[in-house]
Amino acid sequence: MARRWKNTLTHDDVTPESVYLNRRQIIAGMAGLGMIGGTNMAQASTDLEPNSWEDITQYNNFYEFGTRKEDPAANAHQLTTSPWSIEIDGLVDRPGTYDFAEIMKAMTVEERIYRFRCVEAWSMVIPWNGFELKDLLDLAGVQEGAKYVAFETLLRPEEMPGVRFPVLDWPYVEGLRLDEAMHPLTIMATGIYGRDIPKQNGAPMRLVVPWKYGFKSIKSIVRISLVEDEPPTSWNKAIGQEYGFYSNVNPEVDHPRWSQASERRVGGGLFARRIPTLMFNGYEEEVAPLYAGMDLRKFY
Ligand SMILES: Nc1nc2c(c(=O)[nH]1)N[C@H]1C(S)=C(S)[C@@H](COP(=O)(O)O)O[C@H]1N2
Ligand SMILES: [Mo]
Numbered sequence: 001m002a003r004r005w006k007n008t009l010t011h012d013d014v015t016p017e018s019v020y021l022n023r024r025q026i027i028a029g030m031a032g033l034g035m036i037g038g039t040n041m042a043q044a045s046t047d048l049e050p051n052s053w054e055d056i057t058q059y060n061n062f063y064e065f066g067t068r069k070e071d072p073a074a075n076a077h078q079l080t081t082s083p084w085s086i087e088i089d090g091l092v093d094r095p096g097t098y099d100f101a102e103i104m105k106a107m108t109v110e111e112r113i114y115r116f117r118c119v120e121a122w123s124m125v126i127p128w129n130g131f132e133l134k135d136l137l138d139l140a141g142v143q144e145g146a147k148y149v150a151f152e153t154l155l156r157p158e159e160m161p162g163v164r165f166p167v168l169d170w171p172y173v174e175g176l177r178l179d180e181a182m183h184p185l186t187i188m189a190t191g192i193y194g195r196d197i198p199k200q201n202g203a204p205m206r207l208v209v210p211w212k213y214g215f216k217s218i219k220s221i222v223r224i225s226l227v228e229d230e231p232p233t234s235w236n237k238a239i240g241q242e243y244g245f246y247s248n249v250n251p252e253v254d255h256p257r258w259s260q261a262s263e264r265r266v267g268g269g270l271f272a273r274r275i276p277t278l279m280f281n282g283y284e285e286e287v288a289p290l291y292a293g294m295d296l297r298k299f300y
Contacts (some may be wrong), residue, residue: 017053020127020193044134046113046282051124053193054244060200061118062219063167064153064160071162071202078159081203088282090150090225093141098206104190105138107131112187117249119213123263126207128208129191134182142178142226149181150174150231151207152223168234174218174232175245176209179223179290185210185283188221211280211287213247244300248291249281253300 016078048261062072066117086098109129117123137149155171157163163170180186184284189196189208202219215235225231242256251261262274280287291299 006255015113017050017193020050043131046115046125048113048115048125050113050127050193051265051267055124055197056126056192057200059266061214062162062200062202064155064170064172064220065200066162066178067165067167075161075204076199078161079154079199079203080159081132081199084204084222086205086221087223088136088225089223091143092137092226092228093143095140097264098139103139103205104137105137111188112210114185114210114283115283116208116210116217117263117277119215119243119247119255119260120261121258121260121277122266123277124266128187128189128192129197130187130189130205130208132184133186133188133207134184136188136224137181137226138225145228146226147178148227148229148231149174149176150223150225150227151218151221153218154220154296155223158283167238169237170232172246172250173217173231174207175234176216176217177230178226178291180209182227182294183290185286211249211283213249216247246291246299248287248300249277250279250296250300251277252279253297258279277283 053194058073059069060072061069062076065072065075082100085097086100086103089095109131111127111129113125113127115123116126133149151174153172154160155163176186187208188205189202192198192204194202197206199220202217202221205221206219207217208223230245233245233248236245237244249260254260261277263277264272264274278284280295
């Protein structure tokens with residue numbers, strides 16, 4: 001409880017990184033005084049240097065705003081994110097429309113620095129703010145019989161220039177097995193560097209599943225359904241031989257068109273180089289038990 005902190009910093013006159021570094025020094029000081037615990041955070045976070053605000057917000061995938069990496073930053077300002085509500089339905093005790101502002105009041109926002117690995121073999125390290133997906137699912141009350149969680153992105157053509165093109169079958173949909181969704185590493189991100197999450201990154205709320213390829217982290221969510229059967233996912237529907245339901249980061253299972261054994265950290269400048277990709281993106285200790293006994297070549 002005490003390890004958590006609210007996302008309240010809004011200094012416009014300093015860079016997000018400097019606000020953030022300052023914030024981290026304060027937190028480090030508190031930890032030194034024994035004011036915060038941090039078992040969960042220590043487990044989740046990484047000591048790797050986070051990418052810059054620029055890298056994280058200017059190099060994106062959000063096909064509703066175009067397929068080029070710079071399109072989301074150029075076009076996502078058109079998206080209206082307030083008011084925002086999400087429908088939680090299916091096998092839950094309290095189905096209904098949940099207002100985003102109300103959800104935020106009920107949730108405890110914390111910071112997690114996660115590795116992020118896109119299937120295209122680039123990666124970043126991102127300081128997210130958000131809450132555990134489990135806390136939101138508990139709010140709705142998951143019923144016995146629910147085995148999967150299905151997610152859906154907003155589809156609003158007048159604000160999303162990219163959906164004119166049938167690159168994907170809109171709306172963007174994704175899914176997780178219930179135990180993956182309830183895992184403490186799975187979060188709903190609502191901020192980056194202590195600021196509200198930018199629209200190109202999936203405002204006001206997007207999923208982050210750090211041991212899976214980036215496309216599982218569905219943005220700007222408007223619907224969450226608890227279901228019995230494995231739900232369809234956008235990339236699997238589009239190119240099923242290349243994108244499976246699980247999509248766990250796995251250096252031993254290559255994408256049919258390229259190796260997944262190494263990755264390029266975005267923004268490294270002079271130090272940019274390919275680095276070996278880690279099993280489950282470095283979260284093997286935490287998540288390998290979820291897949292015990294499964295053939296990860298078959299369930300890719
Ligand atoms: N709705 C929606 N969610 C999406 C995507 C998308 O096109 N639409 N792209 C996915 C892919 S392929 C990646 S790599 C990540 C990129 O997240 P980022 O831009 O915040 O780095 O978002 C994922 N979530
Ligand atoms: Mo991706």
